[in-house]
Amino acid sequence: TCLQYDEAGDTVILCSSVSKTLAPGLRIGWVISPRLAPQLIEQKILLNIATASLPQAWVAQLLISAKWQQHLSLVRRRHALAMAKMQQAVMTFFPEGTRISQPRGGFVLWVELAASLDGTALMRHAIEHHISITPGALFAINGAFRHCIRLNAAVHWSAQVEAAIAFLGHAVRDPIFHRSADKR
Structure with a gap:
């Protein structure tokens, strides 16, 4: 990804989700931006306090499992x-x-x-x-x-x-x- 070329860690903002690879209805995504992380976290809290924790935890576990790579390969x-x-x-x-x-x-x-x-x-x-x-x-x-x-x-x-x-x-x-x- 572009993130690997961002040597200073403050130029690239990586946004991704599982919408296209797993299920659009989950509405789970993430942002990687070391420089903007505090502001992004604050905005997320202000905009949506009640994000469902269980689906996020399930996706987080899936992303670090071997099943995720198998699923991506199939997709x-x-x-x-x-x-x-x-x-x-x-x-x-x-x-x-x-x-x-x-x-x-x-x-x-x-x-x-x-x-x-x-x-x-x-x-x-x-x-x-x-x-x-x-x-x-x-x-x-x-x-x-x-x-x-x-x-x-x-x-x-x-x-x-x-x-x-x-x-x-x-x-x-x-x-x-x-x-x-x-x-x-």
């Missing part, structure tokens, strides 16, 4: 398999020239489409069909990445997921989702 394998299937589906169903990220971990796939594509318009259309994507413009403050989308590969791969990718691949060819040259 990583599942995500890698789903990612490979999603990458293959995008390359199969999306137009030639589509570029995709090659992540070495994680569960999100970055898809770069034609420069004229409006990812936000595509997202609105996808939502109407109960398909969730994130437009690339959300990841920039200067209007960049409008022609990109982010897909979540942390799904149980199924014919329904493949059909959703095929639907998106067909939709990105529709001129209605492309901006004219003067609006880029």
Whole structure:
């Protein structure tokens, strides 16, 4: 992590949780920041006095056990398999020239489409069909990445997921989702 490069111990603030690897409903996370620890502890106490202790203790014990590493290994394998299937589906169903990220971990796939594509318009259309994507413009403050989308590969791969990718691949060819040259 970035924390290992923070030799002074006061530059990096590491925030993490078990939301993506264990259960989002637990709402358990942590912050590592030697310099800010006293202020963060004070804010935590002021904001939420009644955090449930039992789930936190259970997660703490799990994190130091061998079972946690076994669980992470399983999650990583599942995500890698789903990612490979999603990458293959995008390359199969999306137009030639589509570029995709090659992540070495994680569960999100970055898809770069034609420069004229409006990812936000595509997202609105996808939502109407109960398909969730994130437009690339959300990841920039200067209007960049409008022609990109982010897909979540942390799904149980199924014919329904493949059909959703095929639907998106067909939709990105529709001129209605492309901006004219003067609006880029």
